Amino acid sequence: MNNRLSQLFGQKKRNVLSIFFTAGFPSVNDTGGIARALEKAGADLIEIGIPFSDPIADGPVIQQSSKQALDQGMNLKLLLEQVKQLRSGVTLPVVLMGYINPILQYGIGNFCRDARAAGVDGVILPDLPLRDFNEHATLFHDNDLSVIMLVTPATSDERIRLIDQTSSGFLYAVSASSTTGARVGFTAEQEDYFRRLAGLGLRNPVLVGFGISNAATFQSACRYGAGAIVGSAFVSMLGNSTNLEDDITTFVKSIRSVS
Amino acid sequence: MRRFQPNEEGYYGLFGGAYIPEMLFPNIEELRLRYQAIVGDAEFQREFETLLRHYVGRPTPLYQATRLSEVHRATIYLKREDLCHTGAHKVNNTIGQILLARRLGKSKIIAETGAGQHGVATATVCALMGLECTIYMGQLDMERQRPNVERMKILGATVVPATSGNMTLKDATNEAMRHWINHPRDTHYIIGSVVGPHPYPDMVARFQSVISQEIRAQLTEQQGNPFPDYVVACVGGGSNAAGAFYHFLDEPHVHLIGAEAAGHGVESGESAATTALGRPGVLHGSKTLLMQTPDGQVIEPYSISAGLDYPGIGPLHAHLFESGRGQFLNATDEEAMKAGIELARLEGIIPAIETAHALAVLHQLEFSPDDVVVVNLSGRGDKDLETYIRWGRY
Numbered sequence: 189m190n191n192r193l194s195q196l197f198g199q200k201k202r203n204v205l206s207i208f209f210t211a212g213f214p215s216v217n218d219t220g221g222i223a224r225a226l227e228k229a230g231a232d233l234i235e236i237g238i239p240f241s242d243p244i245a246d247g248p249v250i251q252q253s254s255k256q257a258l259d260q261g262m263n264l265k266l267l268l269e270q271v272k273q274l275r276s277g278v279t280l281p282v283v284l285m286g287y288i289n290p291i292l293q294y295g296i297g298n299f300c301r302d303a304r305a306a307g308v309d310g311v312i313l314p315d316l317p318l319r320d321f322n323e324h325a326t327l328f329h330d331n332d333l334s335v336i337m338l339v340t341p342a343t344s345d346e347r348i349r350l351i352d353q354t355s356s357g358f359l360y361a362v363s364a365s366s367t368t369g370a371r372v373g374f375t376a377e378q379e380d381y382f383r384r385l386a387g388l389g390l391r392n393p394v395l396v397g398f399g400i401s402n403a404a405t406f407q408s409a410c411r412y413g414a415g416a417i418v419g420s421a422f423v424s425m426l427g428n429s430t431n432l433e434d435d436i437t438t439f440v441k442s443i444r445s446v447s
Numbered sequence: 448m449r450r451f452q453p454n455e456e457g458y459y460g461l462f463g464g465a466y467i468p469e470m471l472f473p474n475i476e477e478l479r480l481r482y483q484a485i486v487g488d489a490e491f492q493r494e495f496e497t498l499l500r501h502y503v504g505r506p507t508p509l510y511q512a513t514r515l516s517e518v519h520r521a522t523i524y525l526k527r528e529d530l531c532h533t534g535a536h537k538v539n540n541t542i543g544q545i546l547l548a549r550r551l552g553k554s555k556i557i558a559e560t561g562a563g564q565h566g567v568a569t570a571t572v573c574a575l576m577g578l579e580c581t582i583y584m585g586q587l588d589m590e591r592q593r594p595n596v597e598r599m600k601i602l603g604a605t606v607v608p609a610t611s612g613n614m615t616l617k618d619a620t621n622e623a624m625r626h627w628i629n630h631p632r633d634t635h636y637i638i639g640s641v642v643g644p645h646p647y648p649d650m651v652a653r654f655q656s657v658i659s660q661e662i663r664a665q666l667t668e669q670q671g672n673p674f675p676d677y678v679v680a681c682v683g684g685g686s687n688a689a690g691a692f693y694h695f696l697d698e699p700h701v702h703l704i705g706a707e708a709a710g711h712g713v714e715s716g717e718s719a720a721t722t723a724l725g726r727p728g729v730l731h732g733s734k735t736l737l738m739q740t741p742d743g744q745v746i747e748p749y750s751i752s753a754g755l756d757y758p759g760i761g762p763l764h765a766h767l768f769e770s771g772r773g774q775f776l777n778a779t780d781e782e783a784m785k786a787g788i789e790l791a792r793l794e795g796i797i798p799a800i801e802t803a804h805a806l807a808v809l810h811q812l813e814f815s816p817d818d819v820v821v822v823n824l825s826g827r828g829d830k831d832l833e834t835y836i837r838w839g840r841y
């Protein structure tokens with residue numbers, strides 16, 4: 189597989205900054221503008237959330253943004269069109285993250301075909317079981333879509349290796365057993381887990397997500413892996429922003445700032 | 448024999464499975480690997496049966512309802528789950544799951560509730576076992592089932608309002624799942640129906656299967672033959688129906704009838720009749736029939752009955768529907784309320800409004816005079832007095 193994700197991680201081994209935001213939030217047509225601003229501001233990777241009515245793994249911020257997006261008419265078909273359009277300017281890897289039901293209704297085969305055509309590089313489908321993924325693996329593979337899976341502090345070493353074998357692009361290390369949401373720092377136990385992951389010699393680069401909210405948490409997450417993912421803190425900022433482009437630049441700069 | 452039992456992965460035909468984020472994998476995997484051995488253990492069975500007998504009050508009567516039988520021109524028996532301690536069948540499951548939770552070494556319990564019956568049944572067993580209890584309940588349901596909220600509090604539970612979505616059962620379930628993701632180690636989630644990721648649907652169905660086990664024995668005693676022609680039960684998630692159907696699943700001559708809530712009417716846009724309106728989809732960890740938009744967003748259901756106000760059904764029922772083994776009818780708010788009042792007047796029993804939906808669909812069935820019909824009277828109407836009063840026509 190040689191998509192934008194493999195190129196990114198081939199060139200950049202540390203301090204990769206991935207930013208997550210919900211498609212169609214704050215306004216339904218903001219998806220493309222946010223992606224362009226992120227590229228300009230110096231993010232490395234863009235994760236776009238496919239809104240779902242019942243996001244059981246998400247905390248209040250992403251729940252609220254998903255609801256607002258859906259209320260404004262956001263849907264998967266529209267998102268794929270938006271990605272296709274933003275590809276006229278944006279060269280960063282784009283990963284779509286979402287619950288499985290909207291994709292099942294779209295049809296997994298149709299989704300893979302249209303995602304590739306739109307310029308999507310990978311997908312994160314947290315509630316798709318490994319067994320079901322294996323059934324459909326060739327659809328993702330044939331469309332050059334990386335499938336990024338989650339591991340958590342409670343995932344056994346053996347299962348981490350299995351998930352690493354099945355995943356491509358990168359491995360999403362959830363920082364704690366929790367729903368999504370910003371946190372201020374990591375505990376010693378979390379640091380142990382990051383160290384454990386780093387020591388496993390995995391074939392995929394590891395990005396740490398959930399709870400990364402500022403320069404301090406970004407830096408400590410980056411110490412053990414290839415980089416980190418900021419989600420809820422960024423989505424909160426978007427919700428309060430009066431000038432998306434300026435605020436996105438400021439946000440990315442603040443995450444990257446060295447203390 | 449195994450057509451209606453789930454396979455290793457928890458599939459009933461096309462439906463079931465465990466669609467959960469990795470954060471819940473250790474909990475669900477622990478349950479999957481251990482539940483059969485724990486539940487099958489002789490000491491577990493002894494404790495379970497003792498509590499059902501002396502604490503819940505089982506076996507519940509199978510009562511031949513003479514005046515209701517005259518109306519429907521068939522022999523109608525009522526399986527009196529309304530006489531269980533706490534007033535509904537829900538406690539059969541919570542007794543089983545609290546014993547399981549103890550064997551898993553869990554010190555805290557969470558649950559979702561719609562009508563509040565499952566919440567009360569969970570708070571009850573937590574008090575009994577001295578475990579900390581948190582119940583998630585939609586804010587709307589807290590208003591329309593106020594007495595049950597206070598019952599839970601008296602029993603020592605913390606009741607947390609779910610304020611997302613329509614603020615009903617689906618939203619309470621979302622919040623309970625989020626709580627579990629955030630507290631996986633010390634907490635067991637007592638799901639209240641035959642929904643959720645495998646092994647919950649099978650686990651809950653087994654705990655509720657005592658209902659049909661007793662029906663068989665009681666029918667044998669009362670009419671010399673364990674088989675009715677019909678078993679009728681209301682279906683929210685489907686736990687009382689699963690329990691009433693369980694030991695008849697492989698007896699094709701026994702008609703299995705599920706009664707869903709049509710709300711203001713199946714086509715009104717305000718309904719919870721899942722088999723009529725749903726398509727296969729994934730919610731709360733299993734693939735099942737689901738009310739949803741073409742884009743795969745879950746449609747907010749509506750029913751006057753908080754316990755049936757859910758956009759899905761358990762995967763067993765989706766399979767019964769798709770395979771034709773079960774027949775699913777539905778009743779509107781109006782039909783259910785009338786059937787509830789009818790039972791009160793004919794038999795002196797005020798049923799829960801959930802249960803009233805099962806009574807209402809009797810009017811849609813054509814019986815012959817020698818048919819034997821068992822209606823699972825899943826709960827009593829005490830909790831629904833405010834709704835009956837507001838409805839007013841009695």
Ligand SMILES: Cc1ncc(COP(=O)(O)O)c(C=O)c1O
Nearest residue numbers: 564640683684685686687754826
């Ligand atoms: C009395 C009664 N019957 C039925 C139900 C519906 O649940 P299920 O379909 O799981 O039996 C409820 C749920 O609260 C209930 O309280």
